Amino acid sequence: MTYRIPFNKPYVIGTEIGYITQCLAAAKLSGDGPFTQLCHKLLQESFRAPHVLLTTSCTSALEMAALLCDLEPGDEVILPSFTFVSTANAFVLRGAKPVFVDIRRDTLNIDEKLIEQAITPRTRVIAPVHYAGVACEMDVINEIAARRGLRVVEDAAQAVGATYKGEFLGTLGDFAAYSFHETKNFVCGEGGAFLAASRRDFERAEIVREKGTNRSQFFRGQVDKYTWVDVGSSYLPSEILAAFLYAQLEHMPEIARLRRHIYERYYAGLQPLADRGLLTLPIVPPDCGTNHHLFHVLVGDLDTRTALLEHLKRAGILATFHYVPLHTSPVGVRFGHREGMLPITESVSDRLLRLPFYAGMSEEDIATVVDELSGFLLDRRVHG
Numbered sequence: 135m136t137y138r139i140p141f142n143k144p145y146v147i148g149t150e151i152g153y154i155t156q157c158l159a160a161a162k163l164s165g166d167g168p169f170t171q172l173c174h175k176l177l178q179e180s181f182r183a184p185h186v187l188l189t190t191s192c193t194s195a196l197e198m199a200a201l202l203c204d205l206e207p208g209d210e211v212i213l214p215s216f217t218f219v220s221t222a223n224a225f226v227l228r229g230a231k232p233v234f235v236d237i238r239r240d241t242l243n244i245d246e247k248l249i250e251q252a253i254t255p256r257t258r259v260i261a262p263v264h265y266a267g268v269a270c271e272m273d274v275i276n277e278i279a280a281r282r283g284l285r286v287v288e289d290a291a292q293a294v295g296a297t298y299k300g301e302f303l304g305t306l307g308d309f310a311a312y313s314f315h316e317t318k319n320f321v322c323g324e325g326g327a328f329l330a331a332s333r334r335d336f337e338r339a340e341i342v343r344e345k346g347t348n349r350s351q352f353f354r355g356q357v358d359k360y361t362w363v364d365v366g367s368s369y370l371p372s373e374i375l376a377a378f379l380y381a382q383l384e385h386m387p388e389i390a391r392l393r394r395h396i397y398e399r400y401y402a403g404l405q406p407l408a409d410r411g412l413l414t415l416p417i418v419p420p421d422c423g424t425n426h427h428l429f430h431v432l433v434g435d436l437d438t439r440t441a442l443l444e445h446l447k448r449a450g451i452l453a454t455f456h457y458v459p460l461h462t463s464p465v466g467v468r469f470g471h472r473e474g475m476l477p478i479t480e481s482v483s484d485r486l487l488r489l490p491f492y493a494g495m496s497e498e499d500i501a502t503v504v505d506e507l508s509g510f511l512l513d514r515r516v517h518g
């Protein structure tokens with residue numbers, strides 16, 4: 135089914151095809167060519183990030199981070215349940231056990247006050263997820279990690295360009311992962327980036343990303359042949375994707391402006407409903423600079439959300455819910471988690487609604503969504 139107002143539409147700059155043509159002309163299609171280098175440089179400079187490597191997805195960047203954490207079976211990783219499966223899978227693939235912690239009511243991010251009590255002698259990693267591009271309380275998380283000797287892996291899939299106390303997300307933990315999936319702010323279809331804070335971790339990451347070989351050092355002339363030196367897999371994207379992505383990254387400020395505009399329109403348009411207590415608007419704490427990754431609202435209960443989604447659908451608007459909590463999923467239950475354990479996660483998961491949101495969305499479409507949402511909630515209050 136196609137909708138009059140879709141949920142997402144990838145924003146195309148227009149220079150992508152030209153860059154791909156250049157890359158075909160140079161006959162360099164495999165990874166780590168000139169466009170990949172340009173992306174690395176631009177990301178490093180834009181975000182004051184010491185070490186960046188493009189990957190085939192955020193999922194693969196998380197897998198690299200998990201590999202570099204040197205986990206052993208039975209080791210534990212602390213993460214929110216209100217996230218995408220990849221945050222958990224990356225560690226579960228290494229034999230680790232996911233330990234889920236509830237989220238804060240305001241940012242919907244992991245509640246840093248609950249982390250300490252989830253730590254056991256087997257805990258190795260904390261994996262905060264910056265939901266909607268709004269930062270977790272990183273100072274507190276990093277302080278706990280430093281004191282308890284844990285690694286911090288930021289799932290910054292949604293947070294490219296967002297900040298915490300003036301620092302870019304993805305540069306605050308030991309490792310981080312960005313996503314350039316079609317649904318994110320800057321895209322190449324499927325893609326991501328891995329970030330590391332230390333030189334030592336980065337050198338090993340290069341090897342892990344190149345099938346466990348020192349091929350990157352070989353290409354730089356640092357060794358005279360390359361060989362198998364560590365575990366690893368193939369996590370580097372083709373130059374074709376890097377060429378597409380570079381066109382997007384060159385225009386990050388323009389895309390960021392467009393997204394901010396839509397966010398502000400929604401916020402102002404829905405404020406009257408929030409004032410009447412009919413919905414809750416997103417909350418961005420003063421320390422956090424959002425990248426306006428998505429626009430979500432919380433309604434009163436699951437029935438209201440179900441009816442609202444249906445109402446919008448009939449009006450030709452595709453809005454969506456978000457994560458089914460990982461702790462109540464079949465795999466989560468196999469790890470010993472149960473419904474009822476994380477009340478805020480469960481409540482938010484039932485009541486959250488994401489509105490259509492993409493760079494280039496028209497004023498008229500934003501107004502239509504606001505009107506349909508307002509009409510439904512006001513009418514439900516009167517008659518429901």
Ligand SMILES: *Cc1c(COP(=O)(O)O)cnc(C)c1O
Nearest residue numbers: 191192193218220291313315326
């Ligand atoms: C999108 C997303 C991912 C996965 O990104 P891919 O690039 O599709 O692998 C992981 N975590 C979060 C929080 C995401 O939003």
